[in-house]
Amino acid sequence: MPIERRPLRDQIKREVLGRLRRGDFPAGQNINEGRLAGELGVSRTPLREALIALEIEGLIESQPGKGFRFAPVSPREYQELCPVVAALEALALESSDPAYLAETAPRLLAMATEFDASVASQAEIEERDDEWHDLLLGGCRNERVMDLLTTLKASLRRYVHLLIDDETEISRSAGEHRAIAEALIAGDTDAAVAALKANWTSGTDRMVEKLGEARE
Amino acid sequence: MPIERRPLRDQIKREVLGRLRRGDFPAGQNINEGRLAGELGVSRTPLREALIALEIEGLIESQPGKGFRFAPVSPREYQELCPVVAALEALALESSDPAYLAETAPRLLAMATEFDASVASQAEIEERDDEWHDLLLGGCRNERVMDLLTTLKASLRRYVHLLIDDETEISRSAGEHRAIAEALIAGDTDAAVAALKANWTSGTDRMVEKLGEARE
DNA sequence: GTTCAATATTTTGTATTCAGAATTCTCAAC
DNA sequence: GTTGAGAATTCTGAATACAAAATATTGAAC
Numbered sequence: 001m002p003i004e005r006r007p008l009r010d011q012i013k014r015e016v017l018g019r020l021r022r023g024d025f026p027a028g029q030n031i032n033e034g035r036l037a038g039e040l041g042v043s044r045t046p047l048r049e050a051l052i053a054l055e056i057e058g059l060i061e062s063q064p065g066k067g068f069r070f071a072p073v074s075p076r077e078y079q080e081l082c083p084v085v086a087a088l089e090a091l092a093l094e095s096s097d098p099a100y101l102a103e104t105a106p107r108l109l110a111m112a113t114e115f116d117a118s119v120a121s122q123a124e125i126e127e128r129d130d131e132w133h134d135l136l137l138g139g140c141r142n143e144r145v146m147d148l149l150t151t152l153k154a155s156l157r158r159y160v161h162l163l164i165d166d167e168t169e170i171s172r173s174a175g176e177h178r179a180i181a182e183a184l185i186a187g188d189t190d191a192a193v194a195a196l197k198a199n200w201t202s203g204t205d206r207m208v209e210k211l212g213e214a215r216e
Numbered sequence: 217m218p219i220e221r222r223p224l225r226d227q228i229k230r231e232v233l234g235r236l237r238r239g240d241f242p243a244g245q246n247i248n249e250g251r252l253a254g255e256l257g258v259s260r261t262p263l264r265e266a267l268i269a270l271e272i273e274g275l276i277e278s279q280p281g282k283g284f285r286f287a288p289v290s291p292r293e294y295q296e297l298c299p300v301v302a303a304l305e306a307l308a309l310e311s312s313d314p315a316y317l318a319e320t321a322p323r324l325l326a327m328a329t330e331f332d333a334s335v336a337s338q339a340e341i342e343e344r345d346d347e348w349h350d351l352l353l354g355g356c357r358n359e360r361v362m363d364l365l366t367t368l369k370a371s372l373r374r375y376v377h378l379l380i381d382d383e384t385e386i387s388r389s390a391g392e393h394r395a396i397a398e399a400l401i402a403g404d405t406d407a408a409v410a411a412l413k414a415n416w417t418s419g420t421d422r423m424v425e426k427l428g429e430a431r432e
Numbered sequence: 433g434t435t436c437a438a439t440a441t442t443t444t445g446t447a448t449t450c451a452g453a454a455t456t457c458t459c460a461a462c
Numbered sequence: 463g464t465t466g467a468g469a470a471t472t473c474t475g476a477a478t479a480c481a482a483a484a485t486a487t488t489g490a491a492c
Contacts, residue, residue, distance in 0.1 A: 005280050005281070006280065007278075007280050007444095007445070007446095008445075008446070009268070009445090009446095032472095032473080033473075033474075034472090034473070034474095042446080042447090043446060043447045043448075044447085044448095044474090045261070045445080045446055045447065045448090046445075046446060046447090048265065048474095048475090049264065049265060049268050049445095052225070052265050052268055052269055053268055053269070053271075053272050055269075056269050056272040056273060057272060058360070062223075064221050064222065064223050064474095064475090065221065065452095065453060065454065065473095065474070065475085066453095066454075066473090066474080067473070067474055067475090068474095077360070080358045080359060080360040080361070081360060083307055083311065083358065083361075084304070084307065084358070084360055084361055084364070087303045087304065087306070087307040088300070088303065088304075090303070091299055091300065091303040095299065142296045142299070142300070143296060144274070144293070144296040144297060144300055145296070145299075145300055148300070148364070223474095223475070223476095224475075224476070225475090225476095248442095248443075249443075249444075250442090250443070250444095258476080258477090259476060259477045259478075260444090260477085260478095261475080261476055261477065261478090262475075262476060262477095264444095264445090265475095265476095280444095280445090281443095281444070281445085281482095281483060281484065282443090282444080282483095282484075283443070283444060283445090283484095
């Protein structure tokens, strides 16, 4: 039995990613390596290795001599991130196995419909949305694209909780998901790709507005 | 005067990237941290930090307990990489300032034409091609896209020297560049985007074939 | 001459140490 | 009460130390 031995730096990275997802670390907060290492029960060496990996992924920044901090959020970054995710999800969908799409489309439609009806917590909504997109793109065999999407979405997640605050956002999202699923059922991949891109760009304007308010 | 103080890990990363570009490190070769650190005149700590950054960027792999090695090349990876670069360059071009494109298009055309005529070394050809694409996308203000492209192209560079081996490749590439530039001069961005995507997919088949041979 | 086990060596992964830079604190001067 | 100089402290960046795992080497048995 091949028991997996992951290096400490990977486990630490996972842990920090988990906490980041939970919102434990405010954006922009700087990181005290000694304290965080102590909290995690490890030394600074593997912690720093994990932080450097997260820096490359865009979730952490560093200033020479001043250490690391969790990357601050900005309308600018959100505006940059969305089109990238849109383009890569579009690519992933285009390069998916058609058989997979045909088989999965009904389930996607069901999920979207069910989602529209339900009322759920912030965290649940985010999770459902992620699950839906994961299922949609589960037929993509391009690992590079999928890995990139995983990391880019980790950056995006810092924003969605700012956006999902009312009923209308949920039903809009559900409607867009239904449109994508229906296009797939009709066998019209191009339309599905277009609808998917629309899904990623539709939130941008409102988000930028929200972020403008939040900045005071 | 703001003199830049870059951390050692960044300098090391740059150095390794430079050597990688020069082909000093054979793909698949594993890395002896102690030796390389000694060669560079630094300790293992910042070297490992640099290697971890390069691992996230996809140029290096690591196996627990066995250390790092330069990522091997494979037809599979090349096939995955090309569409990603194509999609992101397309996005970059689409989101470029139209004024920049209008202004730059004639120069792009001139470069492509001149390129076709000249005979040059391997390294020169690669450099010229990079310059051309950099100029083409110089009007894109989406930092995230441009950063991603930089790192993805570093991975791709390990393959191009396998592809550029005859006159025909050069003139094919020059022709495609001309087509893109002409579309831009005509103000037809959509056509330019389509031609750009074609530029990235045209090499794939031949490359996969070449890689198949190289594997024996 | 192989094969295998036992030992020696190297190498990795992590912890610890250390120098210097950045920050905070103290306290006198106004 | 504010300000600023200087000392004390904290923190980062990098080097070194160390234990455990991986690899290489030896040599005995057949």
